[in-house]
Amino acid sequence: MESDTARTVDPLIDLRGAGRHYEIGGRTLKALDEVSLTVSAGEFVVILGPSGSGKTTLLNLIGALDTPTVGSVVIAGEDLAESSRADLFALRRHRIGFIFQTFNLFPGLTALENVRFGGDIAGRSDAAEAAMGVLGRVGLGDRADHFPHELSGGEQQRVAIARALVAGNPVVLADEPTGELDFQTGVQILELLHEVTHTAGTAVLIVTHNREIARVADRIVELSSGRIESDRPNEPADMAELHW
Amino acid sequence: MAIGLLLAGGVGLAAGLGSMRDWRVDSNDASFGALNVHDLRVQAEQGSFIPTGALLDAAEAIPDADEITAASERLILPTQITAVSGDGRPVTTPGQIVGVETGPARSVDGVEVTGPPVDAVGLKSGEWQATDRPRTTAVLDPQYADGNGIVPPARVELAGGASVEVTGLGTSPETFVVQGPGGAFSGESEFSPVFVPLHSAQRLTGRPDRVNDLALVLRPGSDHAAVARQLEREIDRKLPGLGVTVTDTDDIDGYRILYDDAENDQQLFDVFAFLILAGATFGAFNLISRTVEAQRREIGVGMALGLEPRRLAIRPMLMGLQIAVVGVLFGVVVGLAVNEWLRGLLIDQLPLPIVKTDLRSGTFAQRAAIGFLIPLLAAAWPVMRGVRVTPIEAIRSGFRSSRGGGLAPLLAHVPLPGGSLAQMPARNVVRAPRRTALTVLASGAVVAVAVSMSGMLDSFQATIDRNTEETLKTAPERLTVTLDRFYDERSPTVATVTGSDAVATADEKLVIPAKLRSGDEEIEVSLNTLPTGKPVWTPTVSSGHLPVRPDEVLLAESAASDLGVEAGQSLTLVHPRSTGPGRFESAETEVTVSGTHPDPFRFPVYMASASSSVFGLPGVVNSLDLVPARDLTGDAAKRSLAGLPGIASVESASALGESLEQGLEDFASIIRVVVAIAVVLVLLIAFNSTAINADERAREHATMFAYGLPLRSVLRLAVVESLIMGVLATAIGLILGVAILGWVVNVNLKEVLPELGTVTSLSSGSIILAALAGVGAMALAPVLTVRRLRRMDVPSTLRVVE
Structure with a gap:
């Protein structure tokens, strides 16, 4: 599979002096300033920082939703600066999965169909079976025919995670995945992402401002004013020790 | 602006068409008065x-x-x-x-x-x-x-x-x-x-x-x-x-027609104006509701800050007011333009010496008031709903995305072929049934106008075609000669005509104006005697048989229907009877219906040649049916015969249908303009609906883009969704349009032109036009949002909750 091939590329994420600058009223605003970062398969990385630190900009660059104004961003071997618009769309289809704070499920589709969406657009011929399998893995096999409004917040986020995973893409990006959830559900989601990282060898990047979440990471990258303040390995804490 | 324009189209057309009856009645009064009718x-x-x-x-x-x-x-x-x-x-x-x-x-x-x-x-x-x-x-x-x-x-x-x-x-x-x-x-x-x-x-x-x-x-x-x-x-x-x-x-037929026409045409215009206004109303209501609902979160924040619902309502109501003002202002402009166009048509086509087309400010004010109230009411409803929600509900992020799926669960039991993307358009259509219904009804109402108006043209054409087919069936060049008085059938005048080089064969006949009465119903007819032997032409018999006895009549199907009789039943014939040279009296004779003929025109009635004695005119004729000589065209034969003594007129047997067809052209121009306006309105409704859909679904689209779904695929989903609504709107428009057409033909035209016996018909061309207006415009509309989708800031849209 394409994703498996991509997973052998190391590092999966390679930013070299990448920056995103905006010209506002004759002044240059550096949302992200010459950041260098590499992430390999099977890493569970938390990007930590306060509001305005540039963590979302960083996530957008890694997710190929935006392109750097300086430096380079290479995802699974593809340099975004040299990629066409169509290439970027294809990169997102085949290399990246997204999880959003507000789930962003399609209200007109059932849980299973929402998950299948991820497989369909990645071109999986077995999307239906794969979706059912992943839905079972996230513990929602019995809620497959339910619509988003019939699910709790935690269940909706689990569906969103299943959607991001079903394509088998090597990179999963999560933007404040527990922001909308209560503590208990948040922990369940983190456990799930943790498990995915280590069983499927997926590189998972979570962006958050919640330091408690960072405790479960293999690696913590702290951002401040668009720069990396620290990038350190972390011994993941036991989920039972978390509280917020 | 777009909503205002939509409303302007409806209000303008309603206001513009609303002056017709007053103009025509005033023109009739002035013209009949001036010439001392x-x-x-x-x-x-x-x-x-x-x-x-x-x-x-x-x-x-x-x-x-x-x-x-x-x-x-x-x-x-x-x-x-x-x-x-x-x-x-x-x-x-x-x-x-x-x-x-x-x-x-x-x-x-x-x-x-x-x-x-x-x-x-x-x-x-x-x-x-x-x-x-x-x-x-x-x-x-x-x-x-x-x-x-x-x-x-x-x-x-x-x-x-x-x-x-x-x-x-x-x-x-x-x-x-x-x-x-x-x-x-x-x-x-x-x-x-x-x-x-x-x-x-x-x-x-x-x-x-x-x-x-x-x-x-x-x-x-x-x-x-x-x-x-x-x-x-x-x-x-x-x-x-x-x-x-x-x-x-x-x-006076003209008097009746001019006044009845003014009234009936206005009824017709009012129906069309009402439908278009209804379409604009549904559309405006739908779109304003959606726009106001999009501001629900702001309303929720206001409520959380302790603002009174009354004050929170001011802003969205002001939006309704803005739309109302735009709608009315542009509506008046559209109305004046429609007025000007109709004024030109009236002056050009109304056969009156005096045509009064003063601006009807009262009509304009009335229609403008309706156009003003619609957006205000349309804004009030969603605002009331908005302020009824608790602040926490309105503010909650994901409020909209986690809302119910409408009737989507019903469709979940009807799996469509294909993956998740294939399910999406149909599910989205039923996700918000009220909105879908409003959009579909709005477009359907306007499509109905296009269908019924085109259907009117089709019906007239079908009527003319059926008449032409009947009158020319065995002799396409057949001519009808009207003599200037009654002649003995063996007179030199008749012999001169029948023996003319321009004539191949000829049949003499009597044509007498008369009335048929059955109970309280009475209709005017034109009695024609049928020659014996092998005639040039005989009517088709659709039921019963050709008249044989002098007291038998063959009626048009529409005449039999209007009189409530069928073959074998009797009725009263009111006719002139000769009492001496140049003298006639009015007489009544009981006759039996021998059968019916399919000519849609109601007035032709046929009797056996022996019935001339009923009129006191045995062996007398005043008209001839003839076929021109082989080497002559109908026109050449007409010219050749026109100079013969005793001939009052010569015309093609299908002259009536031909002249009616000519008159149809003038009417067609009015219909084409209204149909064009209807198509533009459908496009406006579709575009507005799609544009707001694109706004509302922005986060869903952004999610699709984030997952790598290309623009063309997202657009295809929107087109298919819009197409489904277009098909529904067209179906509703067709059903409603056919119902209106039925009313126009069977009620309205029956009153104005009872002699015509109009046949209800809707051509495939009209159905295609309706499909193009409904399905085509709706399917095309999402394409107009390409720029917006292309320029979408995906990261911002993904994070912005409302």
Whole structure:
């Protein structure tokens, strides 16, 4: 599979002096300033920082939703600066999965169909079976025919995670995945992402401002004013020790 | 702005079309008034002539003679008009000599009025100095002259070879709507009255000192029926054996048509205007609701900050107000434009000397008020719903995305082929059923207008086609000759016609105007006797059999239906009966329906040739059906026959259908404009709906983009979703349109043109037009949002909750 091939590329994420600058009223605003970062398969990385630190900009660059104004961003071997618009769309289809704070499920589709969406657009011929399998893995096999409004917040986020995973893409990006959830559900989601990282060898990047979440990471990258303040390995804490 | 424009289209069309009835009624009043239309008319039975002054003497002798304020005798006879158009084209059509008193001209409402004191002639151009020798001056109908390129001064030849000089163009109350041999809907360029001085008419028709008609004006408030009865009694006493018919103003077909038409057409326009306004209303309501709902979070924040619902409502209501102002302002502009266009059409096509088209500010104000209220009400409803939600609910992020799936769960049990993407459009359609219904109803209402209006054209065309098929079925070149009086079938005049080199075969017949009565129902018909042997043409029998006995009649299916009779049943025939040379009386005969024929026109009725004795006219004819000689075209044969003595007119057997088809062209232009406006409105509704959909679904689209779904795929989903709504709207539009068409044909036209027997028809072209308007416009609309989708800031959209 394409994703498996991509997973052998190391590092999966390679930013070299990448920056995103905006010209506002004759002044240059550096949302992200010459950041260098590499992430390999099977890493569970938390990007930590306060509001305005540039963590979302960083996530957008890694997710190929935006392109750097300086430096380079290479995802699974593809340099975004040299990629066409169509290439970027294809990169997102085949290399990246997204999880959003507000789930962003399609209200007109059932849980299973929402998950299948991820497989369909990645071109999986077995999307239906794969979706059912992943839905079972996230513990929602019995809620497959339910619509988003019939699910709790935690269940909706689990569906969103299943959607991001079903394509088998090597990179999963999560933007404040527990922001909308209560503590208990948040922990369940983190456990799930943790498990995915280590069983499927997926590189998972979570962006958050919640330091408690960072405790479960293999690696913590702290951002401040668009720069990396620290990038350190972390011994993941036991989920039972978390509280917020 | 777009919503305002949508509303403007509806309000404008409603306001513009709303003035038609008032304009037409005012124009009718002014025109009939200026030319002193008769209150009563005395007509001698066909073929009867009375010495000049005899009818006037009888009128003066009635007890209520002082109720008569003006009276004028006339001689009215059919003729053939032969002329040369401005571009040298020969013109040969039937016409009618109208011999009238002459008098000094006077100006009324800007129109030069001349001729008799009753049913005067209003000149549109030229002049009419009523001299006789050495030349006879005449006035022709302006529409006839225009249609045939005849520009005064021009010489025109009449039946029998006499010629007159046309010095002016003008109309009289009875000829505002030209009534040719086929009834009230003959084409204006196919038939014309020729107004000549009375003594000229008597000389030209070989009936010196004879008249056959009297027109009277009565004092306002007089009892018309009583005066009519006195006239009948007095004429019977003074002129025994003379059959006369006394009619009043309402019996003038043109009068009835002009007033009924104004009323019925307005009903029709009101239905269309209402539908378009309803479409605009649904659309505006839907779109404003959606726009206001999009501001729900702001309303929630306001509520959380302690603002009163009343104050929170101000902003969205102001938006409604803005739309109302835009809608009304543009609506008035659209209305004025529609007014201007209709004014031009009326002046051009209304056959009246005086056309009143003053701006109807009251109508505009009324329609503008409706257009003003709609957006305000449309804004009020969602605002009320918005402020009913608890602040925490409204503010909650993901409030919209986690809302219910509408009727989507129902469709989940109807799996469509394909993956998740294939399910999405149909699910989205039923996700918000109220909105979908409003959009579909809005478009459907407007599509219904396009369907019903196009269907009207189709129905007229189908009626004409069916008539042409019936009248020309075995003899495509068949001509009908009208003789200038009754002749013995073995007379030299008839022999000259039947023996002409221009004629291959000919059948003599009697054509008599009559009435058929069954119970309270009475209709006017044209009786035709059928020749024996192997005739040139016979009507198709759709039920029963051809008439054999003298007391049998074959009716049009529509006539049988209107009279409530079928084959084998009897009814009363009211007809003229000859009482001597040039004298007729009115008689009633019980007849039996032998069967029906499929001609959609209601008036042709056929009887066996032996029935001529019923009319006191055995062996007498006044018309011929003939087939031209093999090497001659119909037109060449017409020209060749027109010069023969005794011929009043020669025309194609399908002349009526042809002239109706010509008249249809004018009507078609109105319909095409309304249909075009309807299509633009559907496009506006579709575009507005899609644009707001694109806003509302922005986060879903952003999610698709984030997952790598290309723009074309996202667009395809939107197009399919819109297409489904377009199909629903078209289906509703077709159903509603067909229902309206049924009402127009079976109720409205039945009242205005009962003789026509219009057939309900909707062509495949009209259905395709409806599909293009409904499905096409709806499917096209999402394409207009490409730029917005292409320029979407995906990261921001993904994070922005509302």
